[in-house]
Amino acid sequence: MIQKKEILFLWDGENWNPNGDMLNDNAPRIDEETGVAEATDVRIKRTIRDELIKKEGEDAVFIKEYKRDENILDCKTAIRENGIDIKQSKADLEKEILSRFIDIRAFGGVLPVSDKDEMKKDKEITTAGLQFTGPVQFRMSKSLHRVSVEHIKGTGAFASDYSDTEAKKQKQQATFREEDFLQYALFATYGVMDNYNAKKTDFSEEDAQKVIDALWYGTKNLITRSKMGQTPRFMLVITYKDDRFAGDxxxxxxxxGKKDDEAIRNIQDYTIDFTRLKAKLARYAESIEKIEYFVDYDFEQNHKDQFESDWIKIER
Structure with a gap:
């Protein structure tokens, strides 16, 4: 069982889309009232899963895309694709899944196993589904400032429906694309690793280190067109002796900011003041076993005078 931990993670990017909203033409998620950008906990967990797959291998992660003949499979089929015997007892099913998949041990999940028709046909199948409450949970991430959105229009390389005979149609058949990018955003992600739920899923200190490393390194390694240049800037990991924790x-x-929020374009345009954070942690000093941190070189140069001497720098 792990000790309770809190995570505060700062990460940024330029000319990018950290988390597209599928209900809004995949535009970056923006809180319309405050003007700050948002990234869901699902996006954060996907970053971690992608990095775990790179480091631990495909077989270490359950929630990923499964395909057969270009068709995406559902969860019930994915369980079978992993060679899991669905006829074993519910307790044995839970034990096998938790022992094999670090993402389920970390984040939990609701996993359909079988349906009523299948269970009627085969009386040896007695489990309809499994539910795990994961110890690692993240709040909706928000930028620490209002953001500026750039709308881009362009043309594609290929026509959408080429005509061999009609010249007028040929001129009109280029594909067009429009998309939105954030010109810059610095996000703050907050997460908790809960010791009680960790016991239920057998989430270990070794697992915790792998997840923390995957969040830090996976943010930088997520090299896609819309996320190229994401940079992990600072991560604080607080380990507690007991069940008390600071929160929020x-x-x-x-x-x-050194200029208006919407005019900020890089890490040199602002600083972060840690005064209130350090004051809050000081109130929980008796419950804190250690405070560790990752830091990017540029962020460290701008903020190292604010780091406490007893904070332990992680270098691995």
Missing amino acids: LNNNLDFI
Whole structure:
């Protein structure tokens, strides 16, 4: 069983789309009232899963895309694709899945196993589904400032429906694309690793280190067209002796911009004031076993005078 941990993670990017909204033409998620950008916990967990697959292999992660003849498979079929015997007892099913898949141990999940028709036909199948509450959970990530969105129009390389005979149609048949990008955003992600739920899923300290590393390195390694240049800037990992914890760490930072929020374009255009965060952690000092941190070189140069001497720098 792990000790309770809190994570505060700062990450940024330029000319990018950190988390497209499928209900809004995949545009970056923006809180219309405040003007800050958002990224869901699902996006954060996907970053971690992608990196775990790279480091631990495909077989270590359950929630991923399964395909057969270009068709995407559902969860019930995916369980069978992994060679899991669905006729074993529910307890044995849970044990096998938790022992094999680090993402289920970490994040939990609701996994359909069989349906009523199949269970009627085969009385040896007694489990309809499994549900795990994962110890690792993240809040909706928000940028620490209002963001500027750039709308881009362009043409594709190929026509959408080429005509051999009609010249007028040939001129009109180029494909067009429109998309939105954030010109810059610095996000704060807050997460908790809960010791009680960790016991239920057998989530270990070794697992915790792998997830933390995957969040840090996976953010940088996520090299796609819309996310090229994502950079992990700073991560604070607080390990507690008991069940008390500070909470709400992302709302205890002060963003000090050197220009208007929407005009910010890179890490040199602002600083982060840690004063309120450090004051809050000081109130929980008796419950804190250690405070560790990852840091990017540029962020460290701009903020190292704010780091406490007893914080332990992680270098691995």
